[in-house]
Amino acid sequence: MNTSLVKSIPQGDFAELSSLMKDCQAKFQTLVSQNRAIRYDMYPQPDIPEELQNQLRQHGYCDLVLENDRWQHFLVPSPN
Numbered sequence: 001m002n003t004s005l006v007k008s009i010p011q012g013d014f015a016e017l018s019s020l021m022k023d024c025q026a027k028f029q030t031l032v033s034q035n036r037a038i039r040y041d042m043y044p045q046p047d048i049p050e051e052l053q054n055q056l057r058q059h060g061y062c063d064l065v066l067e068n069d070r071w072q073h074f075l076v077p078s079p080n
Helices: 024-033 050-058
Strands: 002-006 015-016 038-041 062-066 067-076
Touching: 002 024, 015 024, 024 050
Parallel strands: 002 062, 015 038
Antiparallel strands: 038 067, 062 067
């Protein structure tokens, strides 16, 4: 999965998800299977779990990370 730093929040309709939410992984998997753009707050995790990264790669997502808030990841599906 490609990761890029961005200066501002990307435009678009992002489903909001936090690693602190109950059933976060199940909701994450559902959003990826629906090919939805996701605003993912990773705090307090150091990384996106490997299982979720694999799903993102398989679905062609790219990871946009805010330069001034590295906890915020904007996961954008491939336009195809």
